[in-house]
Amino acid sequence: MPLATVVQDHGRLDGVQRVLFGGGLQFWLHRLLFLDALSYLSHGQLSLSLDRWILVDIDDIFVGERGTRLHEEDVAALLASQAALQRLVSGFRFNLGFSAKYYHHGTQLENRGDDSLLKHKDHFTWFCHMWNHQQPHLYNNVTHLEAEMMLNKQFAIEHGIPTNSSYSVSPHHSGVYPVHEPLYEAWRKVWDVKVTSTEEYPHLRPARLRRGFRHKGVMVLPRQTCGLFTHTLLLERYPGGRHRLDRSIQGGELFQTVINNPINVFMTHMSNYGNDRLALYTFESVVKFLRCWTNVRLASAPPLALAEKYFQLRPDELNPLWGNPCDDIRHRRIWSKSKWCGTLPKVLVIGPQKTGSTALYTFLAMHPSLAPNLPSPTTYEELQFFNNNNYLKGLDWYLNFFPPSLTNTTQITFEKSATYFDGDLVPRRAHALLPNAKIIAILISPSKRAYSWYQHIRSHGDPVANNYTFHTVITANDSAPKPLRDLR
Numbered sequence: 001m002p003l004a005t006v007v008q009d010h011g012r013l014d015g016v017q018r019v020l021f022g023g024g025l026q027f028w029l030h031r032l033l034f035l036d037a038l039s040y041l042s043h044g045q046l047s048l049s050l051d052r053w054i055l056v057d058i059d060d061i062f063v064g065e066r067g068t069r070l071h072e073e074d075v076a077a078l079l080a081s082q083a084a085l086q087r088l089v090s091g092f093r094f095n096l097g098f099s100a101k102y103y104h105h106g107t108q109l110e111n112r113g114d115d116s117l118l119k120h121k122d123h124f125t126w127f128c129h130m131w132n133h134q135q136p137h138l139y140n141n142v143t144h145l146e147a148e149m150m151l152n153k154q155f156a157i158e159h160g161i162p163t164n165s166s167y168s169v170s171p172h173h174s175g176v177y178p179v180h181e182p183l184y185e186a187w188r189k190v191w192d193v194k195v196t197s198t199e200e201y202p203h204l205r206p207a208r209l210r211r212g213f214r215h216k217g218v219m220v221l222p223r224q225t226c227g228l229f230t231h232t233l234l235l236e237r238y239p240g241g242r243h244r245l246d247r248s249i250q251g252g253e254l255f256q257t258v259i260n261n262p263i264n265v266f267m268t269h270m271s272n273y274g275n276d277r278l279a280l281y282t283f284e285s286v287v288k289f290l291r292c293w294t295n296v297r298l299a300s301a302p303p304l305a306l307a308e309k310y311f312q313l314r315p316d317e318l319n320p321l322w323g324n325p326c327d328d329i330r331h332r333r334i335w336s337k338s339k340w341c342g343t344l345p346k347v348l349v350i351g352p353q354k355t356g357s358t359a360l361y362t363f364l365a366m367h368p369s370l371a372p373n374l375p376s377p378t379t380y381e382e383l384q385f386f387n388n389n390n391y392l393k394g395l396d397w398y399l400n401f402f403p404p405s406l407t408n409t410t411q412i413t414f415e416k417s418a419t420y421f422d423g424d425l426v427p428r429r430a431h432a433l434l435p436n437a438k439i440i441a442i443l444i445s446p447s448k449r450a451y452s453w454y455q456h457i458r459s460h461g462d463p464v465a466n467n468y469t470f471h472t473v474i475t476a477n478d479s480a481p482k483p484l485r486d487l488r
């Protein structure tokens with residue numbers, strides 16, 4: 001055990017209060033003390049709330065090889081553990097995601113386990129996984145995807161499983177991020193999905209840096225792992241041994257995950273609840289450890305309520321930030337084979353407006369080595385993707401202006417939108433998708449640009465520009481009428 005080398009300096013000598021950590025932050029208790037020290041020294045301004053929300057998803061209900069599935073006793077243990085957790089985590093219920101195609105695909109004893117889950121269905125909350133546990137990005141046909149989802153729904157209706165959770169999880173995170181539009185469409189239509197969760201946005205560790213976003217009315221929550229995966233069945237085979245799992249629980253990664261995240265959606269699988277029931281051990285242990293060493297208030301709530309809470313806390317995350325799926329090998333694997341990324345622009349002409357950007361675009365497009373995007377029906381040659389709500393239509397919307405047929409192998413694609421130059425969101429968005437793109441900005445005399453702009457809006461019928469001379473507009477002072485000041 002490292003020595004507790006945290007010292008408080010009241011600052012009597014120089015008036016600066018300090019908390020000094022001599023032993024580093026590797027020791028888990030020091031990390032807690034560090035958070036407390038931040039709160040103490042900032043007089044509460046840098047404090048995290050003590051409320052922590054936990055949702056434990058059990059994916060792959062009914063899925064699994066014979067020999068890895070639940071027996072009746074496992075279901076009884078699941079219920080007992082849930083009851084124990086409910087005493088420590090208010091409102092706690094395991095959240096079961098089912099793939100009905102594999103119902104009754106086990107041994108006789110395991111099939112009784114399936115029946116026992118259904119018998120106690122009202123004790124749990126439920127959500128749809130895919131009927132056949134297939135990855136949605138493998139379906140390019142939305143009708144086919146909907147038909148698969150309908151089979152799962154049919155099963156739910158027949159067996160009295162509630163269908164109104166508005167939540168779903170996709171096998172292997174496929175189709176959630178990078179976005180597979182048919183999945184979002186089918187989810188909304190068949191299951192009225194409003195919430196999902198993924199580990200892939202962005203795909204990085206530590207998990208606490210993952211974010212959420214909203215797309216096409218579906219709120220995507222970041223998903224946490226607890227160190228158990230489909231194949232984690234026996235304690236003696238736990239990678240790194242029991243000691244490693246216990247370390248994660250007792251102040252290590254799992255413990256810190258709950259400390260760092262107000263809202264935690266944990267991913268587990270049905271197989272983690274059979275055999276050695278490692279998930280029950282893990283969650284009961286971490287909850288007891290949290291209750292023993294901290295004052296956090298643990299609670300659970302249905303996914304929709306958690307998502308609403310999450311985005312109240314983090315409204316800045318609602319708008320997504322699209323990356324290039326081809327930049328991440330794992331994302332490429334869960335992205336449709338019919339998608340492409342090689343034609344994404346390598347050059348962006350960003351304006352500003354009225355600097356001759358259309359002329360430059362036209363000249364560039366004439367060059368045999370360059371290929372512009374297809375025109376937009378509404379904004380012509382400009383896609384205006386990064387600066388406005390077109391961005392929220394998703395990456396597919398943008399990509400469709402750069403079909404693979406657009407170029408031959410030697411051509412470089414480019415895009416010009418003069419509105420990019422002064423769009424606040426453009427640098428971050430463009431960098432996320434096209435980090436290596438060359439940027440062209442055209443700078444001309446500001447007065448010439450302003451005059452051209454004035455003429456432009458006059459020709460579009462702007463009443464202010466039509467009522468005032470250019471000189472009046474640019475010389476308007478702060479006491480001028482507001483419309484005039486705005487135009488200035």
Ligand SMILES: Nc1ncnc2c1ncn2[C@@H]1O[C@H](COP(=O)(O)OS(=O)(=O)O)[C@@H](OP(=O)(O)O)[C@H]1O
Binds near residue numbers: 355
């Ligand atoms: N080759 C060349 N060199 C310099 N300037 C040129 C060129 N071609 C067009 N123009 C002038 O550029 C003005 C239009 O700019 P944009 O195409 O950027 O306008 S827009 O923002 O796309 O509406 C517009 O300016 P004004 O005529 O002063 O309004 C064009 O005349």
